[in-house]
Amino acid sequence: MIKLLGILIIIIGFVLKLDTLAVVLIGGVITGLIAGIPFSKVVEILGKAFVDNRYMSIFIVSLPVIGILERYGLRERAAYVISRIKAATVGKVTALYLVLRTLAAMFGLRLGGHVQFIRPLILPMAEGAARNRYGEIKSEDHEAIKGLEAAVENYGNFFGQNAFVAAGGVLLIVGVLKELNYTVGALDIAKASIPIALLIMVVGSLQFFYYDKKFDKKYGIKSKSYKEISKMDKGGIGDA
Amino acid sequence: MLKDALTEILYIMMGIVSFYSAYATLKEKNHPSKIATALFWGILGVIFTFSRIGLLWGNKNIAIPNIYVGYMVILLTVLSALKLVKIGKFDESTPKFKEKMSQKIGNSIFIPALALGIVTFIVAQIWTKQLGSLVAFWISTLIAGILALIITKGKINEMAEDGRRLLELVGPISILPQLLAALGAIFSAAGVGEVIASGIKTVIPEGNILLGVIAYCVGMALFTMIMGNAFAAFAVITAGIGIPFVIAQGGNPVIVAALGMTSGYCGTLMTPMAANFNIVPTAILEIKDKKYGVIKYQVPVAITMLIIHIVLMYFWAF
Numbered sequence: 001m002i003k004l005l006g007i008l009i010i011i012i013g014f015v016l017k018l019d020t021l022a023v024v025l026i027g028g029v030i031t032g033l034i035a036g037i038p039f040s041k042v043v044e045i046l047g048k049a050f051v052d053n054r055y056m057s058i059f060i061v062s063l064p065v066i067g068i069l070e071r072y073g074l075r076e077r078a079a080y081v082i083s084r085i086k087a088a089t090v091g092k093v094t095a096l097y098l099v100l101r102t103l104a105a106m107f108g109l110r111l112g113g114h115v116q117f118i119r120p121l122i123l124p125m126a127e128g129a130a131r132n133r134y135g136e137i138k139s140e141d142h143e144a145i146k147g148l149e150a151a152v153e154n155y156g157n158f159f160g161q162n163a164f165v166a167a168g169g170v171l172l173i174v175g176v177l178k179e180l181n182y183t184v185g186a187l188d189i190a191k192a193s194i195p196i197a198l199l200i201m202v203v204g205s206l207q208f209f210y211y212d213k214k215f216d217k218k219y220g221i222k223s224k225s226y227k228e229i230s231k232m233d234k235g236g237i238g239d240a
Numbered sequence: 241m242l243k244d245a246l247t248e249i250l251y252i253m254m255g256i257v258s259f260y261s262a263y264a265t266l267k268e269k270n271h272p273s274k275i276a277t278a279l280f281w282g283i284l285g286v287i288f289t290f291s292r293i294g295l296l297w298g299n300k301n302i303a304i305p306n307i308y309v310g311y312m313v314i315l316l317t318v319l320s321a322l323k324l325v326k327i328g329k330f331d332e333s334t335p336k337f338k339e340k341m342s343q344k345i346g347n348s349i350f351i352p353a354l355a356l357g358i359v360t361f362i363v364a365q366i367w368t369k370q371l372g373s374l375v376a377f378w379i380s381t382l383i384a385g386i387l388a389l390i391i392t393k394g395k396i397n398e399m400a401e402d403g404r405r406l407l408e409l410v411g412p413i414s415i416l417p418q419l420l421a422a423l424g425a426i427f428s429a430a431g432v433g434e435v436i437a438s439g440i441k442t443v444i445p446e447g448n449i450l451l452g453v454i455a456y457c458v459g460m461a462l463f464t465m466i467m468g469n470a471f472a473a474f475a476v477i478t479a480g481i482g483i484p485f486v487i488a489q490g491g492n493p494v495i496v497a498a499l500g501m502t503s504g505y506c507g508t509l510m511t512p513m514a515a516n517f518n519i520v521p522t523a524i525l526e527i528k529d530k531k532y533g534v535i536k537y538q539v540p541v542a543i544t545m546l547i548i549h550i551v552l553m554y555f556w557a558f
Contacts, residue, residue, distance in 0.1 A: 021416060077349050111358070
C-alpha cells in the first residue's frame, strides 16, 4: 500500500494547484525510492522514458508553419468563410467536425490535432459562427467554446481510433490477450470497437447542441429568420 | 536503420525550434528572465537533438547517457517550478494586418494548413511499413512550410519567430506529456499497478457478472486516470480484473477487451495526467483555466460513455 504514496502526493499537489511539473517529478521520485529503487536508477529511468517519448511533443515541429499562417490571417479567413454560412452555429460546426474526425480515425487517417486543426481552423469557425449569431458573447461563454473545441478533438480521436485494424490500441489488445492465453484477431477487435465509435458521434453532438440551445436562450438569435437563411444558403460560399 | 535515422530528423527539427527560442531570448534586450529562460529552451533543444544523435548514421552507441538526460529533466523542472521561465516579446502582426492579408490571400491560405494533415496521410499510407508515421509527419510539415512561405510570401525569419511565439505560449508545460510518460515508467518499475489491481480484487465478490463488468470498466477508467494513459492501465487491469471477473464468467474476450480499452479512454478524458490531450490544449487554445479548462467539459460526456460501455458489455458480451 505504501507504494501508492506517490499517487497521493500527485493528487494533493493537483488539488492545491502546485506547480504541475514539480508535483509529477516529486511523486515519481518518491514512488521509486519507496519501492527500493536507488536514486540514480530512478533518474536513469526518468531520462530513458523522457527520450523514448520525445514523439509526444511532435506538435512542436508544426508550430512555425501554423504560426506564419496565423500571421497572414489564417484564423481570420476561417472565421470569414464560416460567417458566410448563415445557418452555422457553434453546435453544428463542432458536431460536423466530430463526425469527420471520428470517421477519419476509424479509417486510420491522421487528420486532426489541436495544433494543426483546432487552433487554426475549427475554433475560429466556431467563434465566427457565435459572433454571427449572437454578436459579442461573454468571456465565460467564449471559454466554454474553447473548451468544447478542445474536447471534440479528443472525442473523435479516442473513440474512433480502435475501429482501425492497425491502431496502436488494437494491436496492444491482441498482444496483451495473447500473453494471457486468449487468441483474438485484430480485425475482430476493430469490429467490436465500431459501436462505440458511432455512439460518441451521438453523445458528443448532444453536448454541442445543448450549448447551442443554451446560447440561443441566453443571447437570442441575432441573425435572420430560418426561412431567409435557407434561401440565402443556396447562394453557396464563394468569394465576395 | 533508415527508419530510425529519418525519425531522428524529426527530433532534430523539434530541437531547432527550441534552440531558436533560446537564441531569440538571449538576443532580446529587456527580457524579464533571460538566462533561465534561454537555459530551459536550450536544454530541451539538446535533449531533442542530441540524446540519440548517433542513430542518424546508424551508430546507437553515440548518445547522451540516460542518467544525464534524467538530471537535465530535473533541472528543467526546477527552472519551471521556480517560475524562472518567462515569455519574451514577439514580433507579431497586428489584427489589422491579419484582416487585410486574409482578404488579399483568400482561401488559398487553407492549402498549407490542410497539407499538414493530408500529406502526412498520403506519405504514411504509401510508406508506413518503411517509414512510420513520425517520418511522414516531418515530411508533411516541411512541404506545408514551403507552401506557406510561397502562398503568404512571408519570410523565413518570420516563420522562426512565429514558431517561437507559439512554443513560448505553451511554455514549460510542453514537457509535461514526456514527464508523465516517465512517471508511468517509474510506476511500472515500482509495481504500483499490481498493488491497485489486488486492492480492487479484494472488494468485488466473485460470481456476479454485473459487478464484474462494472469493476472492469470503472477500474480501467480509474487506473487510466492515475496513469494518464489507457495503454498502461490495460495490461494490469485486464489481467487483474477483466480475465477473472468478466471473461472467466463467460464474457466474449473480443468484446470485453475492445470495450475495456475504450472504457480506459473515458478515464483519459477526465484526468489532468493525460497532459497532451487535456492540459497542453489549454495553452494552445489560450484557455484561462489551465488545469480543468478542457476536462470540465469532457466529464459529462466521459461519464455517459462509461455507463454506455458497462451496459453494452453486460448485454453484448454475454
